Amino acid sequence: MSRPSLDFWFEFASTYSYVAAMRAGDAAARAGVQLRWRPFLLGPIFKAQGWDSSPFNLYPVKGRYMWRDIERLCAELNAPFRIPDPFPQNGLNAARAALAAIEQGFGEDFVKAVYLAEFGEGRQISDAAVIGEIITRLGHDAESVLERAQSDEIKARLRSNTEEGQARGLFGAPSFVTEDGELFWGNDRLDQALAWTQRRQEPQVRP
Amino acid sequence: MSRPSLDFWFEFASTYSYVAAMRAGDAAARAGVQLRWRPFLLGPIFKAQGWDSSPFNLYPVKGRYMWRDIERLCAELNAPFRIPDPFPQNGLNAARAALAAIEQGFGEDFVKAVYLAEFGEGRQISDAAVIGEIITRLGHDAESVLERAQSDEIKARLRSNTEEGQARGLFGAPSFVTEDGELFWGNDRLDQALAWTQRRQEPQVRP
Numbered sequence: 001m002s003r004p005s006l007d008f009w010f011e012f013a014s015t016y017s018y019v020a021a022m023r024a025g026d027a028a029a030r031a032g033v034q035l036r037w038r039p040f041l042l043g044p045i046f047k048a049q050g051w052d053s054s055p056f057n058l059y060p061v062k063g064r065y066m067w068r069d070i071e072r073l074c075a076e077l078n079a080p081f082r083i084p085d086p087f088p089q090n091g092l093n094a095a096r097a098a099l100a101a102i103e104q105g106f107g108e109d110f111v112k113a114v115y116l117a118e119f120g121e122g123r124q125i126s127d128a129a130v131i132g133e134i135i136t137r138l139g140h141d142a143e144s145v146l147e148r149a150q151s152d153e154i155k156a157r158l159r160s161n162t163e164e165g166q167a168r169g170l171f172g173a174p175s176f177v178t179e180d181g182e183l184f185w186g187n188d189r190l191d192q193a194l195a196w197t198q199r200r201q202e203p204q205v206r207p
Numbered sequence: 208m209s210r211p212s213l214d215f216w217f218e219f220a221s222t223y224s225y226v227a228a229m230r231a232g233d234a235a236a237r238a239g240v241q242l243r244w245r246p247f248l249l250g251p252i253f254k255a256q257g258w259d260s261s262p263f264n265l266y267p268v269k270g271r272y273m274w275r276d277i278e279r280l281c282a283e284l285n286a287p288f289r290i291p292d293p294f295p296q297n298g299l300n301a302a303r304a305a306l307a308a309i310e311q312g313f314g315e316d317f318v319k320a321v322y323l324a325e326f327g328e329g330r331q332i333s334d335a336a337v338i339g340e341i342i343t344r345l346g347h348d349a350e351s352v353l354e355r356a357q358s359d360e361i362k363a364r365l366r367s368n369t370e371e372g373q374a375r376g377l378f379g380a381p382s383f384v385t386e387d388g389e390l391f392w393g394n395d396r397l398d399q400a401l402a403w404t405q406r407r408q409e410p411q412v413r414p
Contacts, residue, residue, distance in 0.1 A: 049268070059378070068390070069396075171272065188393075
């Protein structure tokens, strides 16, 4: 019997996506759930709500809280943290490269390395050189992966990912969507989304 | 040695405050933490951010998700749930009455009963008769508690609670504030806030 799967929707500019990405793979493995890594862009979705930046910039009181909250969560996870400058970073190139890395089988490692560069080291993830360095460090050919990332096919895939996310009701990141279409928003919902996915395998106790 | 305390800030209109209120007392007791029940009003705080209603009404995509999320959380807690009409309810009278109930020693029971009337039974908590019924059911004198709730002293206390909340950086409800000023926002943060409060008692392992 194949493992049930859970879609993990993330955006590279998103702070809580960083925290989720650092732990989602291990948590899913422990739960016997296959995690599908789904990069998408929040920009178009925020625009549809009338926001031209991160809500954490638009609402400074909430933003101040978020930085402290992330700092605490990272301390619990033993994950490094610093505030990116600028925030939010432009995650377009990283998201395209993630799609190329996923199809070449090193998606999770790539995604975590990009988040660590961004939120752990303060690197500029909009910079193709930074992304190339990460690919090389992971033992892959930076030039060919970056070329693939800029192909029409990958560009279209990221657009259609984002459209699919919007159609599934996504309004923030990270989000988790189960095979039966349940949406769970936020790093805080990872465990609940995994539990929901596991219960899918046992229809008699399905909520 | 006195138990460490944690301030639980709640607003009667708030859906996630309902969920938190149903479990916060028991969770705090298990953790050996004294919970201080702090009613306040989100209206003035939302106005300062430019919102004239609940953000769940202003951002319908987020609102739709919230109702589903609350439904799932209530199912896990075995708490009843229905969407109040109208939403948000005006919680002013209930918040004043809560301050009176707290000073008379039946705060937690009162708060939970109001939330159950609102989110479990679809009652109008802006209605003094509904609040009076709850007070009576809890074995107290509705007339005198309601009179106390409308006193200048209680009205001023609710205003100063709200101002204190704003000064402490509150921007939503529920929120938890520790003795050393750490702010935790959301029902999801109850356990973390309790753990933080417990660690306060053991300075050597304080994060």
